[in-house]
Amino acid sequence: MVDKLAARRSTSRSPNDRLDRVFHALADPTRRQMLHALSSGERTVSELAAPFRMSLAGAAKHVKALERSGLIRRTVQGRTHICHLEPAPLASANAWFHHYARFWEQSLDALEAVLREEDAMRGRARKSKSPASTKPSAR
């Protein structure tokens, strides 16, 4: 269904596509956890993959999805690929919310509880093998 649009999409890259990719990247808990890890500093691909039960190749696909969305970037250094956040596209998604906040202004800070809960759940399920320098457990 993206058939003939795919051609145009690969060349044009409208802001819709960017939002598509950013939100799609965020729609997966694995990728959100990776972003979470990156929020406390750079990580290599295998460091990002470590917390998950899936294969390296599988996790690497998630990394690539994040990269396609523009949310992260990588710098190859020797044989290791170091990933870091790229805040701009995240900001564009945030802008989307700000745009609609005007209409939907309502309960907002109260829902931060959801985040705390997600964090707690994550902490419970994690083994955290090689967490690099800055331990992301501080919050």
Added chain:
Amino acid sequence: MVDKLAARRSTSRSPNDRLDRVFHALADPTRRQMLHALSSGERTVSELAAPFRMSLAGAAKHVKALERSGLIRRTVQGRTHICHLEPAPLASANAWFHHYARFWEQSLDALEAVLREEDAMRGRARKSKSPASTKPSAR
């Protein structure tokens, strides 16, 4: 791949699942446009479907996806289903951003341009049959 998790999901509904569904709902331009329409007031299913070239059943699926995500709710009234925004889950997604904004605080307002561009693009491609009251094109 969500196979056996589906059972648990229907019963437990962790906040992860909620974020999954919300972000997934937002990852589609059709659904974002529907939300946009709803931001200026209630709409029936066929009103929501009208701007799109796809079949009613197709559009109704998008509506259902939005409903599953919790972003909208419907109240059946006779034979028509009236949809309206449910701001809470949107707020939870927004909270997610706020959470990470602490780490990524950076260019943010500048990226609102993306939104304007998306609006412009939408306006260009729309016929706008039932345009409702508050046109959000000001800014």
Added chain:
DNA sequence: CACATATTCAACCGTATGGTTGACAATCAT
């Protein structure tokens, strides 16, 4: 009643997605 309207449902189709495995490539260490 007969008919049009509003909407869902089920079956189907093609493609995308998330995951696996098994090479391959490049880099570092010995």
Added chain:
DNA sequence: ATGATTGTCAACCATACGGTTGAATATGTG
């Protein structure tokens, strides 16, 4: 040179996704 490490790539698989069509279900209306 050998070998371990880091990561990609390609093929494959099962399921989810976005869309279609055709029929079914309600609800209004003449």
